[in-house]
Amino acid sequence: MSALRAALALVLAAVAIGPAAQPSTLALDAPLGDGPVYRVAIDGMIDNALAAYVDRALDDAAADSAALVVFDIDTFGGLLDAADQIRKAILSSPVPTVAVIDRNAASAGALIAYANDKIVFVPGASMGAATAVNQTGEYAPEKIQSYTRGLMRATAEATGRDPRIAEAMVDETIDVPGVSPEGELLTVSSDEALRLGIADAVLPSVDAAVEALGAAENAQENHAATRAERVLRFLGSPVLASLLLMMMMGGLYFEIQTPGVGFAGGVALVGAALFFAPHYLLGLVESWEIALFAVGVGLLLVEVFVTPGFGVFGIGGIVLVLGALLVALVPNVGFDFPSDGEIARATTTLAAALVLLILLTVSLGRLLPRSERLNRLVLAPELSAASGYTSADTAADLVGQTGRALTGLRPSGTAEIAGRRVDVVSEGPFVSPGASVEVVRSRGSVVVVREVA
Incomplete structure (x- = not known):
């Protein structure tokens, strides 16, 4: 009975530890220094502004002689050119890097994760579906797909991972036995990533990853984007x-x-x-x-x-x-x-x-025009003469009256009619100053005159 209990205890201990506690696979190739651990968030849409921020974070970590840079990744992807810029910055970083996938590393996020020295999954996280698409969600041309496959393959080879599995996240024609049959893009869960060698460990949090790497005693620097960024x-x-x-x-x-x-x-x-x-x-x-x-x-x-x-x-x-x-x-x-x-x-x-x-x-x-509050910004009704609207300055009462031109009419000018100084327009040729004129018609504020003997 005691032997049975001991065996059961060993089984339960193995289940409790599970695949998450694997310090041997998570250990970096070189021992960590005494510098701080930089924690950098890669979340939201992958864009050029994020790429510029990651560049600065890696430069700051190198300048501070950081022991480790931990990327907390939770993204559904974004721009391929921005992801490629981040990928190249991580691959060329003199400071060791670890990606902790907290929930999602889809599309461009998968490319970024592959560039790190180590990859840690949080239970329930997923990674994959890295096919390039346009803004409408349709597949990009084969030229772009080929380039994306090449990026994933080259990044996996640079970090010592299976390039064919990385390509399967871009190309659905690649068959990954037991995981992704031909015709389906590869997206892996935390357990699948561990089994396929994509993940180096499955741990509950970023803190657990830092502790498993032996950097818990190092100073922790939560690097953040500036307000301007x-x-x-x-x-x-x-x-x-x-x-x-x-x-x-x-x-x-x-x-x-x-x-x-x-x-x-x-x-x-x-x-x-x-x-x-x-x-x-x-x-x-x-x-x-x-x-x-x-x-x-x-x-x-x-x-x-x-x-x-x-x-x-x-x-x-x-x-x-x-x-x-x-x-x-x-x-x-x-x-x-x-x-x-x-x-x-x-x-x-x-x-x-x-x-x-x-x-x-x-x-x-x-x-x-239909809004009671906003129709003050536009002239909604038509102010036509048929509706009773007229010019504020009318001269209909001057029709038939005579006067004299105060200025030459070429054809417009000024005349005195019925004791009023009126702007007028000559109906015919030039009218010299002082000539007698008669109002022949009035159209709104326009008074038309002609010279009379």
């Missing part, structure tokens, strides 16, 4: 970029439709500043792109104030403005543009903003 990340998000595009284009359109410089021009200026400034600071927009946009706006202003109508300046201004906005949405280096996929994504964003602007304009045009 958070603002830049907010302003640089694709959704807000689309709204700012609407602000710019809508403001320019309504400013062109109205004389002078007013509220619409201010809205366009604010939208341009909020769009270009964060993208420029993040290195996503270059100086020549901003200059191109400014020249386009300048041509539109010339069209409005110097050469009224719509001609070469107007067309050129529109082409330059839209072209500048398009290249600003593409992560180019100088005049070296990326693949057609990125250009197509930028074109889709710009086109979506234009469509939304048109729909918003049409909707407001119908809504404002």
